[in-house]
Amino acid sequence: xSRKKYFFKRLSILGLISFLVAIPLTSVQAxxxxxxxxxxxxxxxxxxxxxxxxxxxxxxxxxxxxTPVGVADDNKGExxxxxxxxxxxxxxxxxxxxxxxxxxxxxxxxxxxxIADLKRHEAIVGELNGxxxxxxxxxxxxxxxxxxxxxxxxxxxxxLSDQMEKRIAEHRSTIEAxxxxxxxxxxxxxxxxxxxxxxxxxxxxxxxxxxxxxxxxFKNAIQSAPGKPYATMTLENLIxxxxxxxxxxxxxxxxxxxxxxxxxxxxxxxxxxxxxxxxVRTTLWAKFRGMIAAEIIAADAIKLLY
Amino acid sequence: MTATTTTAFDSGAxxxxxxxxxxxxxxxxxxxxxxxxxxxxxxxxxxxxxxxxFGVGSGKFDYIIQQYRMPRIAMAWIVGTGxxxxxxxxxxxxRNPLASPEIIGITAGAGLASAVLxxxxxxxxxxxxxxxxxxxxxxxxxxxxxxxxxRGISPARLxxxxxAVSAVFTSGIDYxxxxxxxxxxxxxxxxxxxxxxxSWEQCIAIAPWILIxxxxxxxxxxxxxxxxxxxxxxxxxGVRVEPTRLLALAMAVALAGASVAVCGTIGFVGxxxxxxxxxxxxxxxxxxxPTAALVGTLLVxxxxxxxxxISPPVEVPAGVITSIVGGPYFIYLLYRHRxx
Numbered sequence: 001x002s003r004k005k006y007f008f009k010r011l012s013i014l015g016l017i018s019f020l021v022a023i024p025l026t027s028v029q030a031x032x033x034x035x036x037x038x039x040x041x042x043x044x045x046x047x048x049x050x051x052x053x054x055x056x057x058x059x060x061x062x063x064x065x066x067t068p069v070g071v072a073d074d075n076k077g078e079x080x081x082x083x084x085x086x087x088x089x090x091x092x093x094x095x096x097x098x099x100x101x102x103x104x105x106x107x108x109x110x111x112x113x114x115i116a117d118l119k120r121h122e123a124i125v126g127e128l129n130g131x132x133x134x135x136x137x138x139x140x141x142x143x144x145x146x147x148x149x150x151x152x153x154x155x156x157x158x159x160l161s162d163q164m165e166k167r168i169a170e171h172r173s174t175i176e177a178x179x180x181x182x183x184x185x186x187x188x189x190x191x192x193x194x195x196x197x198x199x200x201x202x203x204x205x206x207x208x209x210x211x212x213x214x215x216x217x218f219k220n221a222i223q224s225a226p227g228k229p230y231a232t233m234t235l236e237n238l239i240x241x242x243x244x245x246x247x248x249x250x251x252x253x254x255x256x257x258x259x260x261x262x263x264x265x266x267x268x269x270x271x272x273x274x275x276x277x278x279x280v281r282t283t284l285w286a287k288f289r290g291m292i293a294a295e296i297i298a299a300d301a302i303k304l305l306y
Numbered sequence: 307m308t309a310t311t312t313t314a315f316d317s318g319a320x321x322x323x324x325x326x327x328x329x330x331x332x333x334x335x336x337x338x339x340x341x342x343x344x345x346x347x348x349x350x351x352x353x354x355x356x357x358x359x360f361g362v363g364s365g366k367f368d369y370i371i372q373q374y375r376m377p378r379i380a381m382a383w384i385v386g387t388g389x390x391x392x393x394x395x396x397x398x399x400x401r402n403p404l405a406s407p408e409i410i411g412i413t414a415g416a417g418l419a420s421a422v423l424x425x426x427x428x429x430x431x432x433x434x435x436x437x438x439x440x441x442x443x444x445x446x447x448x449x450x451x452x453x454x455x456x457r458g459i460s461p462a463r464l465x466x467x468x469x470a471v472s473a474v475f476t477s478g479i480d481y482x483x484x485x486x487x488x489x490x491x492x493x494x495x496x497x498x499x500x501x502x503x504x505s506w507e508q509c510i511a512i513a514p515w516i517l518i519x520x521x522x523x524x525x526x527x528x529x530x531x532x533x534x535x536x537x538x539x540x541x542x543x544g545v546r547v548e549p550t551r552l553l554a555l556a557m558a559v560a561l562a563g564a565s566v567a568v569c570g571t572i573g574f575v576g577x578x579x580x581x582x583x584x585x586x587x588x589x590x591x592x593x594x595x596p597t598a599a600l601v602g603t604l605l606v607x608x609x610x611x612x613x614x615x616i617s618p619p620v621e622v623p624a625g626v627i628t629s630i631v632g633g634p635y636f637i638y639l640l641y642r643h644r645x646x
Contacts, residue, residue: 075620095619096347100495100502102619107369108348120492123432124503130373141428227429232485 034157036135037118038125043133046159047113051106051132054098054117054139055081056147059290060154062088063171064163070109072098082284085292107131113157117141139289143229144211147289171291175215178298181306182217188244188276188305189221193233194286196251200238202231208289209247209297216298218245218305235260239268245276245305249286278304324587324597331586331600335383338604342379342611343371347618378501380509382607382624385501385572386579388516388565390602391523393576394583394595395558398530399551400461403643404636406577407562409468410555413573414475415446416566417497421479424493425486432492436508436567439496443563446475451555458548499572499625501610512568519561520599526554527591534589572625574632575605581639605631 031044051070052058058081061068067090073080074097081089093109096102099120106114106128114134116125119141128134135157137150148168155164190213192203203209204224214220221243222231231237246269248257260266271277280300284293344355350367357363358371389407397405407413419442423430451459454467483493495502532545533554540547562576579602580594587597606624609631613622 075617097620099492100500100621100623102347102621103374103503104347104370105619107374119428123435123492126507127373127503127505131369 034135036137036153038136041133041135043157044112049109049111050113051095051109051111052115053101053121055287056139056289057115059085059288059292060151063167063291064160066158068092069111070095070106072096072101074098082288084296103127115154143206144208147208151291174295175298178302179216181302186217190218190245191221191243192247194249194251195255195257197254198256200233200256202233204229204231209285212294212297213301235263235265239265242270244270246271248277248279249282250279251282324593327586328597331597335600335603338607339379342607343375346375346614377506377509378504378610381501381504382610383603384509384513384516385565385569386603386606387520387599388561389575390579390598391520391595392558392562394580394598395523395554397580398534399554400465401534402461402465404639405465408472409465411446411450411468411471412443412559412562413566413571414472416443417571418442418475418478420496421482421493425482440563440567443566444559446471447559459551495623496570498623499570500623501569502621508568512564515564516561519557523557524595527595530554530591570625572606573629575602575628578632578635579605
């Protein structure tokens with residue numbers, strides 16, 4: 001066969017492919033319009049089959065007693081969730097990693113609402129909307145207040161605004177009650193940090209955990225501008241800041257901190273001298289970011305410090 | 307075998323008709339395409355799959371088949387072709403069997419530009435990623451060309467400058483990755499190269515581009531054959547070496563840049579595909595280019611299909627799989643061409 005004929009063959013394959021593109025998408029249902037981080041989406045009045053692609057949204061659903069049909073669980077099953085939330089949920093299907101959820105599985109669950117994270121899923125919102133109405137919120141990147149605001153939007157999307165607002169009011173008073181346990185004279189600075197084999201990433205005052213701890217009265221050792229929530233640190237940086245209390249969220253069994261312990265400089269740290277380095281539950285402190293998680297984090301912090 | 311191992315650019319001493327091999331490859335690629343449509347995290351019965359492909363299914367699997375699997379498979383054809391043809395052009399111009407789109411800076415340039423966008427400017431929308439990535443590849447390739455220019459381009463100088471520029475850009479990527487370890491997710495998927503969640507819109511945006519470039523490359527096939535003889539011979543045979551080289555490189559940059567822009571840097575395809583194709587059909591570009599395109603398509607398609615079925619619902623990026631195969635293949639090439 002000549003070259004020319006071969007091209008026609010290729011062209012006809014492409015033609016076939018583009019023909020298949022012309023298959024119509026699903027039509028828009030009646031419902032209410034929800035404003036979110038990426039515009040407005042029409043969501044059914046009472047969605048029943050909800051897929052959530054970030055952990056903070058699982059927390060939001062659990063807060064009003066709803067079980068999602070699908071959760072991006074990073075392939076860890078129940079272990080991906082904190083037990084306090086897992087126990088509140090019924091059956092759900094894993095839909096893959098949060099950073100790369102399987103859209104096949106999401107689609108197979110026939111969801112009527114998808115809740116996606118602005119940072120992780122911005123690039124695939126078009127595809128998600130092809131499956132079901134999708135709202136996009138700040139989960140991963142948000143501060144504590146952003147997160148509470150997201151809870152309101154989720155309540156609205158679920159058609160459960162009243163329950164959600166009630167739950168938020170409860171949450172506010174729980175946090176206030178916890179804050180009341182911290183004496184006004186408390187002057188210690190705290191520094192939560194994610195640590196792994198070769199890194200130490202501090203969560204500063206404008207991070208989710210940082211802001212939450214400030215809310216209950218613990219000043220963060222790094223006062224950061226909004227939008228600069230994290231700081232990668234060396235041992236020298238840490239000594240320069242010298243926080244009174246360090247909360248470690250370990251991403252691996254052996255972390256960079258284990259190496260630092262053999263360094264004489266380590267013992268210079270106030271937190272080391274006063275035995276104020278606390279290893280906390282990583283899934284809870286670093287991944288969850290919702291009202292249920294926030295209440296447990298705040299209570300844990302107070303328990304550890306008094 | 308002695309004839310085939312002496313140089314990388316021998317005609318291959320092939321006895322069979324190379325066109326037959328091309329059609330066999332095409333048949334394999336079509337077969338694999340059909341297989342790939344049928345497999346994934348969700349089991350779809352074979353007959354249902356066939357019906358859904360032709361739009362007469364129950365509708366239950368419409369999204370999965372038509373909007374999820376088919377566009378990414380079409381994308382495998384598109385970027386497989388783009389990367390492989392780009393690699394073939396570059397190997398033809400640089401006359402180095404180890405050359406690939408990586409070597410003229412495209413990959414590192416696109417990678418750095420993407421990393422700057424994803425890590426350094428987290429507030430900027432990722433919708434700009436393809437443009438930024440394409441621009442990065444273009445700038446890096448232009449930089450390599452300008453730096454390597456000294457009364458014309460010598461293939462060896464181009465390769466060395468390309469490696470140096472790539473190294474600088476790659477260290478930029480490393481710097482960003484160590485500075486922003488928290489926002490790595492998206493950047494890692496991009497740098498690994500993945501066909502995950504590609505849409506028809508993206509296919510349609512990129513396909514004409516790749517097709518036109520591919521046809522353009524085929525029209526240059528004869529000149530590339532002559533160029534392979536070396537500069538003096540090529541000039542003697544009436545080929546204007548410098549403009550030809552520039553045009554061929556520009557095509558290669560456009561092809562790889564466009565491919566990387568939509569799918570990230572799927573490694574080693576631009577290196578492996580031209581080689582395998584050359585072993586199959588010899589070094590004549592009019593047959594080498596389409597063969598390489600098919601081999602590239604097969605590589606990307608196999609990698610993506612494996613990535614989808616290894617441990618569903620978790621997806622392994624196609625670029626991770628091509629790199630697992632590509633690394634050892636590169637070492638094999640180094641071994642085979644030692645002393646080159």
